[in-house]
Amino acid sequence: MGEGQPDTRTRIQDAAAVLFRRNGYSGTGLKRIAAEADAPFGSIYHFFPGGKQQLTEETVRTAGTAYGRMVLELLDSLLDSLADDPVESVAKAFEAAADDLAATGYADACPIAAVAWEVASTNEALRVATADVFGEWVTAGEQWFARWVPDRDAARSLAHSLVMLLEGAFVLSRAARDREPLLLAGQSMATLLRTAIERTDRA
Amino acid sequence: MGEGQPDTRTRIQDAAAVLFRRNGYSGTGLKRIAAEADAPFGSIYHFFPGGKQQLTEETVRTAGTAYGRMVLELLDSLLDSLADDPVESVAKAFEAAADDLAATGYADACPIAAVAWEVASTNEALRVATADVFGEWVTAGEQWFARWVPDRDAARSLAHSLVMLLEGAFVLSRAARDREPLLLAGQSMATLLRTAIERTDRA
DNA sequence: GTCTATAAGGTGATAGAC
DNA sequence: GTCTATCACCTTATAGAC
Numbered sequence: 214m215g216e217g218q219p220d221t222r223t224r225i226q227d228a229a230a231v232l233f234r235r236n237g238y239s240g241t242g243l244k245r246i247a248a249e250a251d252a253p254f255g256s257i258y259h260f261f262p263g264g265k266q267q268l269t270e271e272t273v274r275t276a277g278t279a280y281g282r283m284v285l286e287l288l289d290s291l292l293d294s295l296a297d298d299p300v301e302s303v304a305k306a307f308e309a310a311a312d313d314l315a316a317t318g319y320a321d322a323c324p325i326a327a328v329a330w331e332v333a334s335t336n337e338a339l340r341v342a343t344a345d346v347f348g349e350w351v352t353a354g355e356q357w358f359a360r361w362v363p364d365r366d367a368a369r370s371l372a373h374s375l376v377m378l379l380e381g382a383f384v385l386s387r388a389a390r391d392r393e394p395l396l397l398a399g400q401s402m403a404t405l406l407r408t409a410i411e412r413t414d415r416a
Numbered sequence: 417m418g419e420g421q422p423d424t425r426t427r428i429q430d431a432a433a434v435l436f437r438r439n440g441y442s443g444t445g446l447k448r449i450a451a452e453a454d455a456p457f458g459s460i461y462h463f464f465p466g467g468k469q470q471l472t473e474e475t476v477r478t479a480g481t482a483y484g485r486m487v488l489e490l491l492d493s494l495l496d497s498l499a500d501d502p503v504e505s506v507a508k509a510f511e512a513a514a515d516d517l518a519a520t521g522y523a524d525a526c527p528i529a530a531v532a533w534e535v536a537s538t539n540e541a542l543r544v545a546t547a548d549v550f551g552e553w554v555t556a557g558e559q560w561f562a563r564w565v566p567d568r569d570a571a572r573s574l575a576h577s578l579v580m581l582l583e584g585a586f587v588l589s590r591a592a593r594d595r596e597p598l599l600l601a602g603q604s605m606a607t608l609l610r611t612a613i614e615r616t617d618r619a
Numbered sequence: 620g621t622c623t624a625t626a627a628g629g630t631g632a633t634a635g636a637c
Numbered sequence: 638g639t640c641t642a643t644c645a646c647c648t649t650a651t652a653g654a655c
Binding site: 236240326348376378382385387390394 | 438439440441442521522523529530533536546547550551573576579580581582584585587588590591593596597601604607611
């Protein structure tokens with residue numbers, strides 16, 4: 214107990230999260246996961262009897278939920294330091310995402326997108342797992358935007374746009390190894406939010 | 417010559433395009449490509465001596481360029497039938513994309529996104545190929561938007577947002593097997609374009 | 620429970636017959 | 638130039654020693 218190395222199961226899942234995020238599902242082998250986790254190969258099947266699919270599903274759900282929570286905490290903390298201006302907070306959040314991506318050599322973007330693209334047509338259990346995570350994100354975003362845009366549909370649309378602009382910007386920024394798409398996405402999201410707030414105030 | 421079955425090289429590339437789009441790079445085996453193309457395995461290496469990477473690079477560039485051209489033609493034809501209203505045209509284009517995606521059982525979205533996510537950190541030649549295609553799309557979009565938004569940076573930002581919203585909506589719609597994200601993305605894109613045009617008219 | 624060895628099949632790639 | 642057979646390696650998964 215206490216500090217020290219995390220247990221084997223956790224190390225396996227953490228290594229899997231890193232590799233799935235960077236190389237996708239088919240591009241990541243279980244041997245490689247065991248090696249990066251400093252765990253014997255057999256431990257994967259000991260802790261995840263369902264094999265690669267179970268490991269992937271748990272990793273997608275765990276890492277996906279954690280990422281959503283992290284983004285929300287970032288938004289709240291920016292809001293706190295920016296005089297409760299949600300438009301500025303959203304723009305700064307995209308800048309932070311651009312900084313993080315660049316800092317990892319354009320490797321670590323969305324933790325589940327590569328898997329989501331790959332499995333949607335080929336693995337039903339994993340497709341549902343990615344859809345559930347995206348759904349969580351949209352619901353959380355909807356509640357965040359509802360503070361300034363009480364109309365439910367409008368807030369839900371903003372949340373969708375936030376996730377979609379982020380996902381689209383990630384793939385463009387990662388391919389081009391350039392922060393620009395993420396920064397432009399942040400400005401577009403700011404414009405959408407500003408417009409929705411103006412529409413609310415006018416009503 | 418004339419009609420009849422396309423030649424072997426074309427059949428291989430067409431089959432590769434379909435499989436890469438649905439299953440990604442690592443998820444697509446050369447054996448499977450040969451089988452779907454009704455071509456002997458050796459023909460792949462006869463026509464693509466650079467192996468899987470060369471086949472993928474040519475497929476990404478060819479299918480990517482064709483897809484960009486198709487979207488632009490759709491936008492122009494919608495413009496024609498909608499009294500030259502670009503805002504309505506953009507919204508309808510996203511609806512058409514939603515229809516197409518649903519019609520293929522949520523299989524055929526962006527022809528290069530799955531590959532782009534997978535290879536960005538692992539294969540430099542393929543990363544550059546996907547970045548080049550995304551760049552083509554942004555440039556073409558910038559020119560299309562310039563008809564109503566002459567400011568170069570504003571038009572370029574709109575083009576980026578179009579591609580990013582489309583990519584993000586594709587991954588969400590495909591995962592959820594639901595047209596809603598694509599429809600919401602179209603409305604957001606319409607809002608962004610309307611705002612940019614208003615800003616232009618005011619200046 | 621931890622770890623090794625191996626099975627059974629798929630991978631990209633090549634050599635060479637026809 | 639079309640096609641087959643095969644190589645060496647890697648994949649997921651399992652059996653069983655310790």
